[in-house]
Amino acid sequence: MPDDQFPEDMPGQMIPQSSDLSGVLQPVETARGLPNAHYTDPDIYDEERKSVMFANWAGIGFAFDTPNAGDAMPVEFMGMPLLVVRDGDGGLGVFQNTCRHRGMILVEQKTNVRGTIRCPYHSWCYGLKGELRSTPHVGGPGQNLHENIKRNELGLTEIRSYVWRDIIYVNIDGTAAPFPDYAAGAMARMKDHDKPLYHGDGFSFEVKCNWKLAVENYCESYHLPWIHPGLNSYSRLEDHYHVKNDGAFAGQGTKVFQGMQGDNGEVFPDFNGLPEFWDKGAEYPVVFPNVMLGFQRDHFFTVLVLPQGPEKSIERVEIFYGFDPAERPDLDDLRAKNTAQWKSVLKEDLFVVEGMQRGRHAVHFDGGKFSPVMDNPTYDFHHWVAKQVEKGRTFGG
Ligand code: FES
Numbered sequence: 001m002p003d004d005q006f007p008e009d010m011p012g013q014m015i016p017q018s019s020d021l022s023g024v025l026q027p028v029e030t031a032r033g034l035p036n037a038h039y040t041d042p043d044i045y046d047e048e049r050k051s052v053m054f055a056n057w058a059g060i061g062f063a064f065d066t067p068n069a070g071d072a073m074p075v076e077f078m079g080m081p082l083l084v085v086r087d088g089d090g091g092l093g094v095f096q097n098t099c100r101h102r103g104m105i106l107v108e109q110k111t112n113v114r115g116t117i118r119c120p121y122h123s124w125c126y127g128l129k130g131e132l133r134s135t136p137h138v139g140g141p142g143q144n145l146h147e148n149i150k151r152n153e154l155g156l157t158e159i160r161s162y163v164w165r166d167i168i169y170v171n172i173d174g175t176a177a178p179f180p181d182y183a184a185g186a187m188a189r190m191k192d193h194d195k196p197l198y199h200g201d202g203f204s205f206e207v208k209c210n211w212k213l214a215v216e217n218y219c220e221s222y223h224l225p226w227i228h229p230g231l232n233s234y235s236r237l238e239d240h241y242h243v244k245n246d247g248a249f250a251g252q253g254t255k256v257f258q259g260m261q262g263d264n265g266e267v268f269p270d271f272n273g274l275p276e277f278w279d280k281g282a283e284y285p286v287v288f289p290n291v292m293l294g295f296q297r298d299h300f301f302t303v304l305v306l307p308q309g310p311e312k313s314i315e316r317v318e319i320f321y322g323f324d325p326a327e328r329p330d331l332d333d334l335r336a337k338n339t340a341q342w343k344s345v346l347k348e349d350l351f352v353v354e355g356m357q358r359g360r361h362a363v364h365f366d367g368g369k370f371s372p373v374m375d376n377p378t379y380d381f382h383h384w385v386a387k388q389v390e391k392g393r394t395f396g397g
């Protein structure tokens, strides 16, 4: 296109993509939201990949994905090739999915490994705890050893991982506080729900927005009357409260949760021994950066927000119960109904998160304004993200 179609004084054309975070770091009353570039610019996306996702504890998958000894599942998280492995003792390890020899991807598809994980290139083999077991012909034909190939130094690169509520969290750069400290607020608040969980059902969908918009929208109940009129008919705006921010944790709750009933009056059994609060209470917090949780007396769900680029994400939803679904086939229909309800509620949010994403291309948008009363958890998240990015900029993240 000829230059003269973009005269220099054309509004917007000369406005640089700013990533000045000073406005976000103000108190809620005067703060601005994160600048547009944090939702659209590939360089900022890469920066946040390091300083927000890799420097903290991000959710990448579920322990139930690899239930049996030898199960190995590759997971690519923001371009980082990971391998989740269930070892012979029932432990779960997360490794970089690359061979220590020439960096070949080790496992391409979910599989059950019999014996060892064999690299498809030159057949170096690793045990289920990542140890290098064999290096065929490495010292010449028929010579499987070489003095410079020290097997005890060449195990798979382990990534820090922690399983909480069946969610696999990883801290890829290894610098975060131990998970129980990092998530202390969430773990303490949700300790009532520390019960055995049985996986029920799940589904995933793609959403055309930056991962943060999915989280920001989930954090607040302000949108319920307009976006979720069905939910709002029994759980009104005034029935909600904010779950107070404690580091990497914020969200909202309701005081009028109603359990689901089937056509014949059937209900899910509650989690055992919950305090009375949960008879009608339900909470919807986020463990920052990308794990959205839903606690009810009779089921629990998790939504992992998995970034696929600056303007695309996948939401992976998994629903858990306090009973083993295999033992209660009479509740299959009710479970299907529950899954369908959450699918429809979460999909009601699509047009707003995708609309906000398109809104982030408006060059004069200034990050927006928070209601100091209704938007606090969303503000907490913005503030936390800005802090992580600043930390990366200060310490070279
Ligand atoms: S790259 Fe794996 S054995 Fe050579």
Ligand SMILES: [Fe+2]
Pocket: 217, 218, 223, 227, 228, 349
């Ligand atoms: Fe919503």
